[in-house]
Amino acid sequence: MDRRVTWLPFGLSRYSGKQVVGGGLIVIVLALLPYLDSNSSHISAVADAGYILLLAFGLNIIVGYTGLLALGFAAFFAIGAYTYAFVASPQFGLHWSFWIMLVVSAAVAAAFGVILGAPTLRLRGDYLAIVTLGFGEIVPQLFQNLDKWTGGPDGIAAVDQPTLFGYNFGFNPTPYYYLYFVVICICLLLLTNLRYSRLGRTWMAIREDELAAEHMGINTTTAKLLAFSMGAAFAGIAGVIYAAKLSTISPSGFDFNMSIMILAAIVLGGMGNLSGVLLGGGIIAMLNFLILPQASNWAHALGTKLNVAFLMSVDLTQYRFMLYGIILVLVMLFRPEGLLPSATVRAELHDAGKTPEAA
Amino acid sequence: MTLLSLQGATKKFGGLTAVDDVTFDVDAGSIISLIGPNGAGKSTVFNLITGIYAPTAGTIVLDGRSIGGLKPHVVASLGISRTFQNIRLFAHMTVLDNVLVGRHSRMRATPFDCAFRTPFARGEEKAAEESAMATLDWIGLSKYAREWARNLPYGMQRRLEIARALASEPKLLLLDEPAAGTNPAEKVALMKLVQAIRERGVTVLLIEHDMKLVMGISDYVHVLDYGAEIAHGKPEMVRHDPRVIEAYLGKGA
Numbered sequence: 061m062d063r064r065v066t067w068l069p070f071g072l073s074r075y076s077g078k079q080v081v082g083g084g085l086i087v088i089v090l091a092l093l094p095y096l097d098s099n100s101s102h103i104s105a106v107a108d109a110g111y112i113l114l115l116a117f118g119l120n121i122i123v124g125y126t127g128l129l130a131l132g133f134a135a136f137f138a139i140g141a142y143t144y145a146f147v148a149s150p151q152f153g154l155h156w157s158f159w160i161m162l163v164v165s166a167a168v169a170a171a172f173g174v175i176l177g178a179p180t181l182r183l184r185g186d187y188l189a190i191v192t193l194g195f196g197e198i199v200p201q202l203f204q205n206l207d208k209w210t211g212g213p214d215g216i217a218a219v220d221q222p223t224l225f226g227y228n229f230g231f232n233p234t235p236y237y238y239l240y241f242v243v244i245c246i247c248l249l250l251l252t253n254l255r256y257s258r259l260g261r262t263w264m265a266i267r268e269d270e271l272a273a274e275h276m277g278i279n280t281t282t283a284k285l286l287a288f289s290m291g292a293a294f295a296g297i298a299g300v301i302y303a304a305k306l307s308t309i310s311p312s313g314f315d316f317n318m319s320i321m322i323l324a325a326i327v328l329g330g331m332g333n334l335s336g337v338l339l340g341g342g343i344i345a346m347l348n349f350l351i352l353p354q355a356s357n358w359a360h361a362l363g364t365k366l367n368v369a370f371l372m373s374v375d376l377t378q379y380r381f382m383l384y385g386i387i388l389v390l391v392m393l394f395r396p397e398g399l400l401p402s403a404t405v406r407a408e409l410h411d412a413g414k415t416p417e418a419a
Numbered sequence: 420m421t422l423l424s425l426q427g428a429t430k431k432f433g434g435l436t437a438v439d440d441v442t443f444d445v446d447a448g449s450i451i452s453l454i455g456p457n458g459a460g461k462s463t464v465f466n467l468i469t470g471i472y473a474p475t476a477g478t479i480v481l482d483g484r485s486i487g488g489l490k491p492h493v494v495a496s497l498g499i500s501r502t503f504q505n506i507r508l509f510a511h512m513t514v515l516d517n518v519l520v521g522r523h524s525r526m527r528a529t530p531f532d533c534a535f536r537t538p539f540a541r542g543e544e545k546a547a548e549e550s551a552m553a554t555l556d557w558i559g560l561s562k563y564a565r566e567w568a569r570n571l572p573y574g575m576q577r578r579l580e581i582a583r584a585l586a587s588e589p590k591l592l593l594l595d596e597p598a599a600g601t602n603p604a605e606k607v608a609l610m611k612l613v614q615a616i617r618e619r620g621v622t623v624l625l626i627e628h629d630m631k632l633v634m635g636i637s638d639y640v641h642v643l644d645y646g647a648e649i650a651h652g653k654p655e656m657v658r659h660d661p662r663v664i665e666a667y668l669g670k671g672a
Contacts, residue, residue, distance in 0.1 A: 250535070253533060253535065254533050256544075257528065257533035257536070257544070258523065258526050258528045258532075258540070258547075260533065261512070261516055261519055261520050264511075264512055265512070265523075267511075268512060269507050269509060269510075272503065272508070272509065273520070274490075275491050275500070275501055276492075276495060276500075276520050276583070277492050277495035277523045277524025278523050279490075279492045280492070290530075
């Protein structure tokens with residue numbers, strides 16, 4: 061724990077040498093991935109993991125750090141995506157810059173984070189979960205029913221794709237992959253900074269004991285609203301890139317299932333720990349975009365060989381939410397702290413029973 | 420000099436008067452005890468001072484400033500910190516982080532500073548960590564700085580709670596039954612600790628059931644029963660006051 065690489069800039073000095081080398085290797089492999097794997101559908105799938113990770117980062121601030129169980133997180137994702145689609149599509153004939161909207165949508169989502177956060181400040185646990193669940197239902201419903209502006213259930217098509225120095229991203233997944241890659245690296249640095257800062261401690265103190273936190277001089281109202289707005293900002297950024305990459309959005313992409321998928325990701329990986337969130341988000345995203353579609357193909361091949369009609373036509377992606385449900389149940393039963401709990405949790409499990417002797 | 424002054428502080432919950440017209444002063448640099456049987460309203464007095472409840476009537480003045488009805492985090496930043504009857508540490512945070520949270524109101528880093536780890540945040544963080552370690556050192560817990568708070572044995576958790584409360588450099592420290600559940604050796608250590616806290620220039624207001632401890636360290640004692648003050652005075656006077664004996668032991672004792 062104390063062998064940190066203290067000379068590194070940003071929050072990196074918080075990690076041990078092993079973690080920095082390991083993380084660095086993963087970053088290098090991921091940076092070269094489009095050269096190692098020329099299958100563009102793979103790159104597209106890995107790029108889509110980007111928005112899952114960004115959403116997981118955001119939700120982790122609210123649920124993992126601050127301990128506020130928010131269930132309708134996909135609403136902020138939707139707000140980010142629609143904010144961009146409104147001003148960068150033929151819908152209203154506007155074509156604002158993607159790069160500016162990346163920041164603007166984050167701010168809009170953050171503002172909605174405050175709007176949702178404010179009425180929930182006095183609520184805890186299950187009550188908070190129910191209110192946020194309601195918000196998560198209302199937002200996609202609004203986008204669906206305000207069809208004069210939002211295109212209703214069909215959503216908004218022909219959303220502008222980003223252009224950088226005259227190069228249009230188009231439908232090629234590789235530039236999106238790198239965009240996510242850079243955004244995620246920046247977000248990771250910011251999150252690491254936050255985690256080990258005055259504000260990060262504030263959030264965790266509220267999670268641990270709100271009353272005691274208040275008596276330490278913490279304005280819990282401000283701190284919770286900051287958690288909501290910062291978490292929502294990550295979802296807003298994810299929404300913009302998602303809308304641009306897909307070039308079309310519809311309300312069905314932001315339903316309750318999306319919120320649950322993100323929650324499953326952070327619970328699986330280890331709430332409150334960034335490496336855990338990365339791992340959980342990565343696993344869920346790979347299951348969703350790569351493994352389940354592939355597994356369907358394998359099942360079809362197997363079905364043809366064995367002449368089993370069910371296997372020949374099965375679409376395993378249909379079962380993904382059942383799978384996430386099973387994952388949630390299994391993790392809660394067998395490893396409630398997640399696959400990669402925070403260092404302090406590990407230390408505690410490792411040193412179980414070895415408490416310091418009474419002075 | 421009077422640091423804290425309660426004038427006719429009253430708190431009613433519906434028809435129940437939990438604190439009834441309580442008036443007393445706490446002089447700077449003193450150790451004052453608040454005693455009384457269970458349910459006498461001692462903790463409610465603490466909750467009035469620290470802002471959990473707003474007084475139904477009466478005033479609470481800290482250093483010439485009325486603090487009755489202010490929010491707990493404002494009261495804390497004005498220089499009152501406290502411990503709790505049932506230990507309320509941040510269990511899944513390290514010992515050091517617990518103390519750093521205690522220093523919150525002395526720190527100024529904005530969310531922007533925190534996210535971008537500006538030179539200001541970095542400098543402030545370093546200074547806070549040094550000060551927190553010094554506090555832990557002073558209270559004898561620096562060895563366990565990286566341990567999880569919940570892993571400490573009970574007696575140390577009590578001390579950590581005090582260290583966390585001292586981290587904000589308060590003017591007034593409220594201790595709510597600090598000796599509850601501690602063994603005789605720890606009680607002796609606690610008495611020394613409370614006296615050492617006073618020597619640091621912190622005024623102490625204490626709720627305690629352990630009479631040996633109260634009589635040993637208090638400059639002045641206030642006795643509550645059914646929300647109202649029934650006696651006050653120097654420890655040895657209060658100890659022999661028939662009203663106090665009656666409140667604790669019942670008539671005929």
